[in-house]
Amino acid sequence: MTAARMIIVVAVTWVVLAALVLAPSALPASWQYSIYSPASVGLWVLAMLFGPVIAVFLKWNWIRHG
Numbered sequence: 001m002t003a004a005r006m007i008i009v010v011a012v013t014w015v016v017l018a019a020l021v022l023a024p025s026a027l028p029a030s031w032q033y034s035i036y037s038p039a040s041v042g043l044w045v046l047a048m049l050f051g052p053v054i055a056v057f058l059k060w061n062w063i064r065h066g
Contacts, residue, residue, distance in 0.1 A: 005063045010052040017048055 021044050024035040056063065 001066075002063055005059075005066075006056055009055050009059050009063065013052045013055040014048065017044065017051055020044075 024031070027035065
């Protein structure tokens with residue numbers, strides 16, 4: 001059960017981060033470069049790597065005990 005909850009936390013974190021990177025695509029085209037700049041994409045990649053680790057740490061009590 002612990003592994004299943006951990007997988008749920010990681011999957012939800014990745015879905016939220018993917019939605020956050022896709023959300024600005026509805027903005028005008030003139031904003032696209034500032035939103036999707038190399039720096040912001042790099043930060044998003046770091047968030048995709050370290051976000052699930054932080055989410056699991058924050059939700060550890062729920063993962064372990066329900």
